[in-house]
Amino acid sequence: MSETQQPITILGAGILGLWQALRLARAGFEVRLLEASKEPFAASASRYAGAMLAPDCEGEAAPEIVRRYGHEGLRLWRQEYPSLVNAGTLVVAAARDRSELSRFARLTSGHRMLDADGLAALESELGGRFPSGLFFENEAHMETLAAMRFLLDAARAAGADIQLARFGDGDGAADEDGGRIVVDCRGLAARDRLDDLRAVRGERIVVRARDVDLARPVRLLHPRHPLYVVPWPDHVFMIGATVIESEDDGPATVRSALELMGVAYALHPGFGEAEILEFGAGLRPAYPDNVPRVRIERGGRVIRVNGAYRHGFLLAPVLADVVLGAMSNVAYAHPLLERADA
Numbered sequence: 001m002s003e004t005q006q007p008i009t010i011l012g013a014g015i016l017g018l019w020q021a022l023r024l025a026r027a028g029f030e031v032r033l034l035e036a037s038k039e040p041f042a043a044s045a046s047r048y049a050g051a052m053l054a055p056d057c058e059g060e061a062a063p064e065i066v067r068r069y070g071h072e073g074l075r076l077w078r079q080e081y082p083s084l085v086n087a088g089t090l091v092v093a094a095a096r097d098r099s100e101l102s103r104f105a106r107l108t109s110g111h112r113m114l115d116a117d118g119l120a121a122l123e124s125e126l127g128g129r130f131p132s133g134l135f136f137e138n139e140a141h142m143e144t145l146a147a148m149r150f151l152l153d154a155a156r157a158a159g160a161d162i163q164l165a166r167f168g169d170g171d172g173a174a175d176e177d178g179g180r181i182v183v184d185c186r187g188l189a190a191r192d193r194l195d196d197l198r199a200v201r202g203e204r205i206v207v208r209a210r211d212v213d214l215a216r217p218v219r220l221l222h223p224r225h226p227l228y229v230v231p232w233p234d235h236v237f238m239i240g241a242t243v244i245e246s247e248d249d250g251p252a253t254v255r256s257a258l259e260l261m262g263v264a265y266a267l268h269p270g271f272g273e274a275e276i277l278e279f280g281a282g283l284r285p286a287y288p289d290n291v292p293r294v295r296i297e298r299g300g301r302v303i304r305v306n307g308a309y310r311h312g313f314l315l316a317p318v319l320a321d322v323v324l325g326a327m328s329n330v331a332y333a334h335p336l337l338e339r340a341d342a
């Protein structure tokens with residue numbers, strides 16, 4: 001740490017806090033990362049993520065700024081994480097839902113249309129099931145918890161002091177040393193300071209399906225029940241779908257379970273024999289426009305990084321670079337940066 005660099009306390013070891021810890025420690029700051037839960041990731045929204053880096057597909061519904069900086073996020077992950085799977089994303093729809101595929105193609109970019117043969121060449125087990133598909137070649141995915149463990153270890157190796165079972169105060173007041181800059185990455189817990197933050201529930205199921213082989217995430221379009229399947233090692237798949245405007249963090253409902261499993265079975269009958277490993281629901285922290293922000297408060301003493309919505313994995317490295325930029329230069333400006341007391 002240089003003489004002018006102030007020590008930093010990061011609150012929360014979700015995907016945003018992990019990237020902050022890694023980037024800031026590597027840049028030479030003295031970094032302490034406090035995580036409230038005893039087990040790493042146990043209480044995070046991040047553990048529920050599909051961890052797809054899909055800036056082009058997300059362009060269907062996300063604002064342009066997410067797509068633009070999503071490409072930067074993808075580049076930064078590629079530099080950092082050797083186990084990232086760079087196999088793209090496949091988007092399909094049943095013959096009767098062909099208009100859904102055309103709509104998706106119109107709203108997005110970075111794809112090419114595949115006919116049935118092209119689709120079979122890419123994912124042989126889907127051959128013959130769908131008449132066409134969209135291939136987004138420049139996208140990636142990862143196994144969620146493996147990637148988070150990697151980042152935690154990398155942050156520690158870069159010198160970050162990681163303390164579990166430690167609650168930090170959103171203003172840094174409880175920080176015994178005082179005088180440290182607080183980077184607040186508490187996710188939804190930061191609603192005590194961010195009153196425009198809301199929860200958006202997402203339900204997902206993790207299964208082991210020995211009869212299913214997919215190399216890349218597949219999104220199945222459907223007018224009512226769109227779904228995505230993310231392949232992890234050892235025939236484990238994460239199946240997710242729902243975006244629900246709800247603060248309820250209770251278990252997944254029977255209705256969602258039926259929908260998810262029914263549509264997964266329609267995608268590939270091999271899911272009929274799958275073992276269910278985990279069923280759960282996570283709450284995504286989101287601002288009203290669903291765009292994440294770095295907010296600088298109290299003349300730079302407190303920096304809140306939040307609102308990642310569906311794009312926490314995609315944008316975490318970009319948000320870490322924004323914080324680093326703001327720490328290094330008081331005049332630094334970025335579209336994802338707000339100075340609350342400017």
Ligand SMILES: Cc1cc2nc3c(=O)[nH]c(=O)nc-3n(C[C@H](O)[C@H](O)[C@H](O)COP(=O)(O)OP(=O)(O)OC[C@H]3O[C@@H](n4cnc5c(N)ncnc54)[C@H](O)[C@@H]3O)c2cc1C
Binds near residue numbers: 037201
């Ligand atoms: C079903 C689902 C699928 C998703 N799929 C994707 C995807 O494919 N791609 C993508 O980019 N994003 C995806 N997301 C979104 C992504 O998961 C979120 O944007 C991201 O997890 C938000 O991360 P975070 O670090 O802000 O919050 P969190 O992960 O919730 O982390 C906050 C951490 O702060 C800790 N904490 C709370 N209070 C304190 C305190 N006082 N002191 C210290 N620590 C504290 C918590 O214990 C927690 O570990 C998905 C989300 C869901 C639910």
